[in-house]
Amino acid sequence: MTTLSIGSTAALSLRADVLVIGATKGEDGAVVAAGGESLVAAFDGRLTDTLTAVGATGAEGELHRIPTFGAAKAPLVLVVGLGEAPADGFTADALRRAGGNVARALTGVKKAGVALPLTGAEAVGAFGEGVLLGAYSFEVYREKSREGRKDAVKDVVLLGVKARDKGAKAAIERAAITAASVNQARDLVNTPPNDLNPKDFAAIAVDTGKNAGFKVEVLDDKMLAKQGFGGILGVGQGSAAKPRLVRLGYTHPKAKRTIALVGKGITYDSGGISLKPAGSNETMKMDMGGAAAVLGAVTAVARLGLAVNVTGWLALAENMPSGTATRPGDVLRMYGGRTVEVLNTDAEGRLVLADAITRACEEEPQMLIDVATLTGAMMVALGNDTYGIMSNDDDFRGAVHDAATRVGEPAWPMPLPTELRKSMDSPIADIKNMGSRMGGGLVAGLFLQEFVPDGVSWAHLDIAGPAYNEGEVTGYKAKGGTGVAVRSLLQVAQDVADNRI
Ligand code: BES
Ligand code: MN
Numbered sequence: 401m402t403t404l405s406i407g408s409t410a411a412l413s414l415r416a417d418v419l420v421i422g423a424t425k426g427e428d429g430a431v432v433a434a435g436g437e438s439l440v441a442a443f444d445g446r447l448t449d450t451l452t453a454v455g456a457t458g459a460e461g462e463l464h465r466i467p468t469f470g471a472a473k474a475p476l477v478l479v480v481g482l483g484e485a486p487a488d489g490f491t492a493d494a495l496r497r498a499g500g501n502v503a504r505a506l507t508g509v510k511k512a513g514v515a516l517p518l519t520g521a522e523a524v525g526a527f528g529e530g531v532l533l534g535a536y537s538f539e540v541y542r543e544k545s546r547e548g549r550k551d552a553v554k555d556v557v558l559l560g561v562k563a564r565d566k567g568a569k570a571a572i573e574r575a576a577i578t579a580a581s582v583n584q585a586r587d588l589v590n591t592p593p594n595d596l597n598p599k600d601f602a603a604i605a606v607d608t609g610k611n612a613g614f615k616v617e618v619l620d621d622k623m624l625a626k627q628g629f630g631g632i633l634g635v636g637q638g639s640a641a642k643p644r645l646v647r648l649g650y651t652h653p654k655a656k657r658t659i660a661l662v663g664k665g666i667t668y669d670s671g672g673i674s675l676k677p678a679g680s681n682e683t684m685k686m687d688m689g690g691a692a693a694v695l696g697a698v699t700a701v702a703r704l705g706l707a708v709n710v711t712g713w714l715a716l717a718e719n720m721p722s723g724t725a726t727r728p729g730d731v732l733r734m735y736g737g738r739t740v741e742v743l744n745t746d747a748e749g750r751l752v753l754a755d756a757i758t759r760a761c762e763e764e765p766q767m768l769i770d771v772a773t774l775t776g777a778m779m780v781a782l783g784n785d786t787y788g789i790m791s792n793d794d795d796f797r798g799a800v801h802d803a804a805t806r807v808g809e810p811a812w813p814m815p816l817p818t819e820l821r822k823s824m825d826s827p828i829a830d831i832k833n834m835g836s837r838m839g840g841g842l843v844a845g846l847f848l849q850e851f852v853p854d855g856v857s858w859a860h861l862d863i864a865g866p867a868y869n870e871g872e873v874t875g876y877k878a879k880g881g882t883g884v885a886v887r888s889l890l891q892v893a894q895d896v897a898d899n900r901i
């Protein structure tokens with residue numbers, strides 16, 4: 401595990417394996433960034449020449465290792481490219497990405513000192529968060545293939561930050577709590593579906609609640625049946641692993657408002673009787689990324705003790721085809737009594753979410769955000785990095801988008817065009833679970849909106865694109881589960897606590 405600390409030792413005299421400095425893009429090559437001054441002096445004018453000689457340009461993500469030959473106690477300097485130096489300082493996300501790049505370059509290192517331009521608590525927190533997120537890798541299932549693999553960097557000491565700066569210390573604390581939640585969400589997404597069914601997920605939620613100090617209640621399939629949760633049961637009834645609905649509850653004595661967070665938790669989405677073809681089902685263990693994000697966010701809110709009440713709802717089911725599975729053509733009676741004609745069993749996320757949204761709203765929260773790997777259509781629309789935000793409240797949608805942007809999670813507002821609603825009209829039930837293929841992501845949003853009562857500011861985050869990374873790893877992004885939306889939800893909760901929303 402990687403730990404962050406603040407060190408008061410001068411860079412040159414720090415006993416460490418590696419000293420990290422930054423380089424920015426200058427007119428004629430790399431320029432050593434602020435923080436590296438003492439090293440520039442110790443190299444006696446030869447550092448810039450050395451950087452030129454090894455081909456450094458200062459471009460973002462560039463990494464060069466230079467031996468110190470005794471110029472510092474640490475034997476090696478790692479120079480990380482920071483890109484163009486903006487006049488008003490690096491953005492939080494540029495520092496997060498730098499942290500991620502540094503962490504991955506330090507794999508196998510025991511102790512590293514960081515002498516980068518980290519001015520102020522926000523910069524320290526952002527860089528630290530990047531380090532802890534970038535250091536992540538999922539190693540649980542390696543046996544033979546573990547041989548020869550190096551551990552993540554152990555100790556990262558941030559230099560040039562005042563050791564008694566309370567703001568910087570708090571920022572590091574917060575970065576550690578945030579990253580732990582994101583990394584737990586990544587672990588949950590990466591865990592194969594044979595080891596993470598709804599019951600397993602619920603048990604992890606119970607444990608997490610015990611450790612972080614929030615309440616966890618689990619409804620099993622019998623209790624779900626008794627209370628009429630037809631959506632969650634209908635999706636889960638084809639699997640030998642029965643569904644669960646988990647309620648997470650965090651309250652603060654000074655809180656004035658409650659926000660409900662609802663996560664889609666399909667531990668495996670085969671499509672059900674509307675079976676997905678080979679090529680479309682290999683990564684469907686990630687279909688619980690929304691529920692993982694909700695658990696992560698509530699955990700971080702509780703550990704930080706934010707002054708806001710939060711309920712979290714994990715709608716957990718496995719979507720499998722079998723003799724007991726819901727058929728295309730079946731009508732489900734949802735929690736609350738509405739009926740849904742299921743025409744495609746692969747449009748299952750909206751069914752479990754509808755039940756959970758109705759239940760969450762019984763407690764009359766002022767705000768509700770649902771998070772779901774809901775539609776392939778949203779990936780077609782926005783790509784693999786950006787999630788879509790739909791809402792019944794323009795101001796709230798803007799506030800969620802703003803929070804997402806500040807934490808470096810790309811998101812974009814999407815509309816809920818009322819014309820599309822009639823494509824879900826059913827000849828026999830209240831609504832069908834699918835409609836127009838065109839605008840499929842928006843149709844799913846319109847379906848969910850039917851279950852949100854008036855008076856609740858609601859936002860729907862369709863994270864199907866960014867929840868799982870099959871592409872390259874840069875900055876602090878991970879391979880596989882990304883833990884996306886944990887940090888957005890946490891920031892929204894913080895903004896509500898701060899009366900900014
Ligand atoms: N879990 C999928 C959506 C998805 C697809 C997430 C690819 C991540 C990557 C969801 O349950 C689904 O199957 N949606 C269908 C809906 C359709 C049948 C109306 C889709 O998007 O094709
Ligand atoms: Mn599906």
Ligand code: ZN
Pocket residue numbers: 666669687746748749773774
């Ligand atoms: Zn799904």
